[in-house]
Amino acid sequence: MPLGGFGEIGKNMTLLEYGNDLIAIDCGMMFPDETMLGIDYVIPDATYLRKNRAKFRGIVITHGHEDHIGAIPHIVPELSVPVYASPLAKALIETRLGEYKGTQHVKINAYQPNDEIRLGVFKIRFFRVNHSIPDSFGIIIDTPEGVVVHTGDFKIDLTSPDGLFFDLAKLKEVGRHQPLLLLSESTNSDTPGHTISEKAIGESFNELFAKANGRIIIASFASRIDRMQHALNAAVKFGRRVTISGRSMLQYFEAASKLGYIKYPREILVPLKEISKIPDAKLVVLSTGSQGQQGSSLARMAFREHSQVKIKPGDTVALSSSPIPGNERSISSIINNLCREGAEVIHNRNMQIHTTGHAYQEELKTILQLVKPRFFIPIHGEYHMRVSHKKLALGVGVPEADIFLLENGDIMEFHAGKARKLKDTIPAGIVMVDGLGVGDVGEIVLRDRQAMAKEGMFVIIATIERKSGKLVNSPDLISRGFVYMREQEELVNRTRMEVKQIIGRHSGKAPEDWSNIRQQIREEIGNFLYRETQRRPLIIPVIIEV
Ligand SMILES: [Zn+2]
Known part of the structure; x- marks a missing residue:
């Protein structure tokens, strides 16, 4: 099953x-x-x-x-x-x-x-x-x-x-x-x-290290322990020190070294905050973010947000990965920025550095x-x-x-x-x-998020007197991502009129529960706005009783 x-x-x-x-x-x-x-x-x-x-x-x-x-x-x-x-x-x-x-x-x-x-x-x-x-x-x-x-x-x-x-x-x-x-x-x-052997990638790493004169930055999946090993081997061979940037990569690195899946001389590692003491030609940075993930170590480097690593001419950045479908655009934007900062960018299309x-x-x-x-x-x-x-x-x-x-x-x-x-x-x-919620986001929450993302949201706040069921003042309207209200005064006023009408139908009797009216506002204003704008924002009616 x-x-x-x-x-x-x-x-x-x-x-x-x-x-x-x-x-x-x-x-x-x-x-x-x-x-x-x-x-x-x-x-x-x-x-x-x-x-x-x-x-x-x-x-x-x-x-x-x-x-x-x-x-x-x-x-x-x-x-x-x-x-x-x-x-x-x-x-x-x-x-x-x-x-x-x-x-x-x-x-x-x-x-x-x-x-x-x-x-x-x-x-x-x-x-x-x-x-x-x-x-x-x-x-x-x-x-x-x-x-x-x-x-x-x-x-x-x-x-x-x-x-x-x-x-x-x-x-x-x-x-x-x-x-x-x-x-x-x-x-x-x-x-x-037949797939290419991982051994070929190790050889490419040696080639890359032989050519580079400045810093070498290698990005891969945090879990690519074999790539970390290739980088460590090449670093030993070419006399470079190695640092790791990215929390998840550090986790994998520590788990793998403890169990002996990564082997290297202890003194080769250097903490990220001490890399300024190492000459460029003697440094390798292992980094996460090869899939262009927002906020990842490589993305922060590419967009000048990384506190220890600023990309500069002379740097060689290798993306030792292939894009997962859907990530192409963010990867390409990172590559563009790395180039803009002057780095030489190596990826799987210009060198065999991934299998x-x-x-x-x-x-x-x-x-x-x-x-x-x-x-x-x-x-x-x-x-x-x-x-x-x-x-x-x-x-x-x-x-x-x-x-x-x-x-x-x-x-x-x-x-x-x-x-x-x-x-x-x-x-x-x-x-x-x-976040911390498991299973509490269902179809409905998701549909709301989709509506908000596509068409924005529209909040209607109506203050109603409990005894009479009448509006105390004109309803407040808030639009986010739907229309810019200052430029849509006419639409805003007509929407207000519509809301007044809906509530007016109920005045005189104070309902025990306002959900009926809220539902009517949601539906009727939804249809009204769709007729006027051909958009379906998420509508949130709020009724305050006084
Ligand atoms: Zn797997």
Whole structure:
């Protein structure tokens, strides 16, 4: 049962249930799309888990990315189920949990590659995969109906610079006894060929360091521990010191160095506030903000708002990332500004300084061939990506009837070697998180925000005498983002007349509750303003009784 990750990139969560046992794989969040104004992020709907708390045995995490762990602080404390994660993912989850109150009782257990965990009838094993964060695993689940293989996010990097390789042997062994089901990620299923090894990026870093004469500033995702390692290696080689700018990057850096996923001589680091003592040609700044995020360290540098780093001619700024669709414009505005300040800007189109963490077609086919599952469900990706993945599976000989394209909330039933999609579904909508509020922003709040953003808002304040129900004085009108009232005197006056009329219809009797009148004002003034302006601002009637 997928709760998330089917139909979108993010908030990955898949449930497995057998008899009296229920487990989840991953518990991720997703960043909102552009229609969800002001929403910080979105998490899966935990209704089904709450209802079945008694049989919920635990959550197994594939790796430490936000779209796989980000919902844990919101879902796990209430349900109090054990969470199993690789050591790095565990450290990252604990950092996240530390930011929320009432999460001290949540227990995160670390698993090692060769561990076996029993959760009810399910026996869980792991196989190492390559991905854009260390300590990423796929999961093998022995169930009474057969073996289920879940890849998590992966690529196959045969020259992975950290020396940790995809455990193809274990997967091949599992494939010898035809597993029941393969769940495999689909993010890059449209792209032919094989991904470039992370090793090539390390070589590009060396090239870049050899050329640069001034400061080097490298921006990447905060979680790109491998890129931090490349930069540290090159810094050692070229005699530069390294500083880190950006809170989230520091968090990842600290977690990864503590666990030994980043190796460097201690003395190479320099605190951000001491960089003025280091000559330009001897300094590297690692920074967040490669996606053009507002307020990120790189954005502050580009717009002269960073207190320690002012961009100047001679600086080399490298964006070691590729734009997530939707971020292109803000990235390009940052690049423009960096150039304006005189920096040399390196990005993935003028130098190979980024490679994806998600498998291309040849790697996806390799997994299908190794596992040779009875049934196949493409996961993690929008519909079109999963369709492409389905075509790849057809190409390697999986029969069409054995491939299922699911939506969040669908239920697949496997019994006696047969599979069928049930008519029933489980609740799998989205829960929106805004600041400290979880789920309190619903469709209505969102609709109001959309109306305000598109058409502005219009507040009508009417002071009414309680006894007579009559207006005490002319209603006050406030417009924000709708019309500039000083230039729309006529419209303002006519609106006032309309409001007076609506209230006049009720005068003489003092209603117990004004909601009726408020509703009429909202509707009638809404229609009036639409006729006059073809706009639909958010209308807020306020009635004050005196
Ligand atoms: Zn990932």
